[in-house]
Amino acid sequence: MPDGLVAALVMPGIGWLVAAALAAGVVYGFAGFGAALIFMPVAARVATPEVAVAAFSVSAVGSAITMLPKTWPACDKRATGLMIAAAAVTMPLGVMLLTRLPEVPLRWAICIIVAITLAAVVSGWKLRLSDAAGPRLGIGAAAGVVGGSTGLLGPVVILVTLAGGGQAARMRANLATFLTTVTLVLLPALWWQGVLPPPVLWAGLILLPIYMAGTLIGQRLFQPGAERLYRGIAYAVVAGAVVLGLPV
Template identity: 70%
Template sequence: MWDGLAAALALPGFAGLLACGAAAGLVYGFAGFGAALIFIPVAAALTDPGVALASFAVMASGSVVTILPRVWPVADRAATGFMILAATLTMPLGVALLTRLPEAPLRWAICGIVAATLAAVMAGWRITLSDRALPRLGLGATAGLMGGATGLLGPVVILVTLAGGAAAARMRANMALFLTTVTLLILPTLWWQGVLTLPVFWIGLILLPVYAGATLVGQALFRPGAERVYRGLAYAVVAGAVVLGLPV
């Protein structure tokens, strides 16, 4: 057990992971999304994609306490529940792809899809996603597959939610409910497929209080009426994730 802790502390770039975890928590507390978009690309550059995804999932479990109780009353729980169900079913396939496919082509494909969708939304693209089960299941399934393969559960959900034009408080609540729950549910799959090892678990556990504290600070900064600021931050975080995620 303690050997795993020693291996975690001896990891090259561990200080960078701590700083990245704090930044991810700050943004997630404010926006209700963006933690993986900040943490995963940087952590993958410091370690590898599997370690980045698994340590993030452990670290982000702190959001169950710090942010979920605040967003639960505001979120559309029924519609979000369909997405969570579908994502949970497709995440194992995504994790299997992560462990079997070459990394570079997968990263190029994901970055291309996210960049094209971001450009469409910023250009004025709007979509009204029905609250019926089928569209929500499709969106959740896509997010789960992408999230399992890359650690980035958020981009497709973020962009479709932004394109819907809902109020900032409702958007934030829906995305936070989805991302927090699904990130927690991916942990058994990561363990089962050998991605979540004891040293990686220790990395996430050490990062957890740093992330949770930063999340509380970000949550205190959120203002429901700051619609333009909220959307601007959303676009900037997704664009930054595309650049950081490029396999160059």
């Protein structure tokens, strides 16, 4: 058995990471977002932010198989593509911050970002964007920095997408396509800056099939016409993750 796999199996808190990955997968398969919002606050209680971000990023590769083939045809390809391109450029800066900032402030940052995102969306705040490329590129760039430094690639994009309204199925497709694709782009940035040592890579591979199973379950639960249920369940689960992840 490889030494990295052995180290991953005895990693403190691996059981919590497994449970968080399953819950994150179910929410992601259902809502098209929220996986990192669920996983990162919980994982930050039992692992360093670097380990949590890297392990989750590896496990989230499964979404390219379980989600992307279904969400890509239904998404707004121009708007989503612009945000993906901008996020790819700025993510290395975010990863650099991840490797240099102290652990506790990062844990607080994770919870605060999630809480602000949730509060803004639940309050009914609305945002209308023009079709120009500039706003989409700015949103993607901000998401890249925040995601690279905290593992939360989604809050900026989630806030804008949900605040903009629209049908649940279309919002779900846009968010899932963006988040799945930028997670794949994040992996090389993590590896390049030394955040993917063998034990962490193996931990992510352990979580991968569990996360994939969760997304398949979540997809079966999604009902395109159940707008109120769609939002309510996602909000409730994310709020619970914030409470669990508070570094107190």
